[in-house]
Amino acid sequence: MGQHHDHEYKEYVAKLIVEEGRVAREVAYELEIPSTTIHRWVQKYKQKVQAAKEPSEYVTPSELEKLKKEHLKEVxxxxxxxxILKKAMHIFTKNQG
Known part of the structure; x- marks a missing residue:
């Protein structure tokens, strides 16, 4: 009888393939999971993304890096x-006295 994996694990593996561009066959080999099983997970994930059109609660490494870069730019x-505001405040308070 085969292994049972939880939904989060299946979604993470599917995201590796869909969003990270990993090869399903290689991921299947690395994780020792039949490639047909992974292809099924990927199909379900694509259908879910198509239906939801909103981001998942799980983030792939490349998504995390992108978010970090955006955050650092904003900071x-x-x-x-x-x-700039500190300098302006200094100028205005200096002219008050």
Whole structure:
């Protein structure tokens, strides 16, 4: 009798193939899961994504890197704006006295 994997695991494996561009056959070999099983998981995942059209609660490594980069850009922008406001505040308070 075959192994049973939970939904999160199946979705993660499917995301590796669909979104990370991994080869299903290689992933199947690495995880010791029949490639037909993985192809079925990928089909179900694609159907789910097609129906939902919203992001999953699980993030692949490339998605995580993309989010980190976006976050860092936003933090840098906010730091720069904060410095500008500090300088403006200094100028306005200096002219008050």
């Amino acid at each position: 840098e922008k906010l730091k720069e704006e904060n410095e």
